[in-house]
Amino acid sequence: MSWDSREYIRQRSAFLSDRRRHHPMLTATTLILMVTWFVGWACSALLLWLGGITSMPLRYALSFLVSYGAFFLCVRVWCNSVHHDHGDGTGNIGDLGGGVDPEGCLYVLVIALAAFVVAGLFWASGGFAALLEAAFEVTFAGTVVRRLSHTEIVGHWARALFLNSWIQALAALVILVGIAATLQRAAPGAESFSQALKTLWSQRGATAH
Numbered sequence: 001m002s003w004d005s006r007e008y009i010r011q012r013s014a015f016l017s018d019r020r021r022h023h024p025m026l027t028a029t030t031l032i033l034m035v036t037w038f039v040g041w042a043c044s045a046l047l048l049w050l051g052g053i054t055s056m057p058l059r060y061a062l063s064f065l066v067s068y069g070a071f072f073l074c075v076r077v078w079c080n081s082v083h084h085d086h087g088d089g090t091g092n093i094g095d096l097g098g099g100v101d102p103e104g105c106l107y108v109l110v111i112a113l114a115a116f117v118v119a120g121l122f123w124a125s126g127g128f129a130a131l132l133e134a135a136f137e138v139t140f141a142g143t144v145v146r147r148l149s150h151t152e153i154v155g156h157w158a159r160a161l162f163l164n165s166w167i168q169a170l171a172a173l174v175i176l177v178g179i180a181a182t183l184q185r186a187a188p189g190a191e192s193f194s195q196a197l198k199t200l201w202s203q204r205g206a207t208a209h
Contacts, residue, residue: 002144008154015139016132023082025128032074032131033118040067044192054191056180064173075131075161079138122168130164 003011019025044063047053053062122128134157141155183196187203190196 001140001142002146005145005147008145011140012136015136016129019082019132019135020128025131028078029122029128029131032071032078033122035074036067036071039070040064043067048191056184056191056193056196057177060180061173061177064176068169071165072158072161075134076138076157078131079135079157082135083139125168127165127168130161133164134158134161136160 040060040063043066044059047059047062053059137155137157137160141157143154145152145154180193183193183200184190187196187199190199
């Protein structure tokens, strides 16, 4: 299959518009970000427990890079679902809570709420468009686009996702490392966010008394 430049623009516009209408973008993005967060958290825990990296800024920076890779993997899986989706917008999301104890449900709910908020920020910064651009590349992979000066082949989903997400990722990395550095400077013995916050809270309580 081959397109000229005008047909490429028409097909791309129609695809993005159709998927925005029929695919639950906010739900999908929230789930993707939940998995991304979990991978980053697990990586940080392993670096602390097995690697002995107690520097929060360094550990969180390394974990963020791993979680960014997990983000790409999640988006690729989602792209496959969009590719085979018939627009009914249904899924088995309701089955995720089966067999989980109430405390576990509360923990998952907090994570889901945080991921939902981040998904909203992701949407506000144009993140949904980045996912749809990647999905377009996957759906029409192999299509030849003939332009006046050169010929392109659709299918470079990872490049499209990177070009559309690296600014948000860099901003998130700078904010995360900055907060980690600030907390560890304020609580030198802390090795995690929770420890730093507990230390600062106890210091505040001691000062109040």
